[in-house]
Amino acid sequence: MGKDQRKGLPQRRSIRLKGYDYSQAGLYFITICCQDRICLFGDVVKGEIVLNEAGKMVETEWLNLPDRFKNIELHESVIMPNHFHGILKIVGVTLVVARNVGIAENQIGQPQGIAPTKTIGDMMDAYKSITTVNYIRGVKTLNWQPFNGKLWQRNYWEHIIRNEQSYQRISEYIINNPKEWSDDKFHTP
Template structure:
C-alpha cells in the first residue's frame, strides 16, 4: 500500500495568531515519515526501543540542554511516532539582549556608530517557538538516523525522517 498525502494529510490544529514562544505546556506528537516502524517494537505490551529509538530518546533529553527555558515532562518513543509534553517556562525562550544604555553606549563601551546599530536601539534575538524547538529536534534526529543508516545498517528512508507536522 503506497502513501497518499492527499488521503492522509492532516490539517494543522495550531491556533492562528497564537504566540507559541510563550510560557506553557505543549503536547507534541511527531510521526515517522509514512508511519514506518523504525524505533522499535511493542512486545507483551511493553515498548522495546531499538538503537534508533534510543537515539531519538536521547536526543529529546538533550532538547532541555539546548534550550534553557524548556522543561521536559512525560514523553514516549513509540515504533512509528513520538509523544511528549514540553513546557516553556519563565516567558519566552530567548530574552531580548539590551546591551545599549541611554547614551547609545553598549556594555562593552562601543557606541552605536561603531556597532552599526541605530542609536538607542538594542540588538534583539527573536524568541524561539515550539516549532523552532521541534524543528531543531527533527533535524538532529534525521541527521543522526542517516548516520545510523550509513554506519550501522539501520533501515533506509527517503526525505525527512520526522516530517514537519505538529498535531
C-alpha cells in the same frame, strides 16, 4: 492564489491555533510521526517499548533539547515504534532592559540584546533536523533500517495544555501508550 494551488496541489490548512503565540510560557503536548508511519524506533513487547539504537538516539535528542533551548523543561515522553509523544514546558523568560547607550566601534557585528524566544515550531524543526541527520548517519554506518524520502512527516501535532485535568489525562495517555499499542491509531501491524 497560494503557492500550492499554482502547482495544482490543494492548499494546506494550518493546524495551529490562529493568533496564538507558540513562544509563550505554557505546557504543550507534542506528537511527531515517522513518514508513512514506518516502525523504525523499536517494538512493543508485552506492553513495554523496547527501543532499538535508533529509538535510543531519538530519545536522547529529546532529552538534550533543554541544552539547546534554555527556556524549556521536559515532562512525560515516550518513543513509540513509529511516533513520539512528549510534554514540553516553555518557562517564563525574564527580559532585562538594556541601558540606552551607543554601540562602541569594536562591538559592531557583535550580538546585541536578547535573542527572540523560540517557538514550539522552531524547537520541533531543530529536533526533527538533528534526529534526521543522526538517523542518516546510523543508516550509513550502523546498518539502521533506511527510510524513504523523509524520516518524519511534514509537520507535528501539538495541543496546548490549559489545566491540571488535561495535563493528568495526557500524562496518563503518554505513560500508557505502549500498553495500548495494538489499539493505537498510529499502530501499523
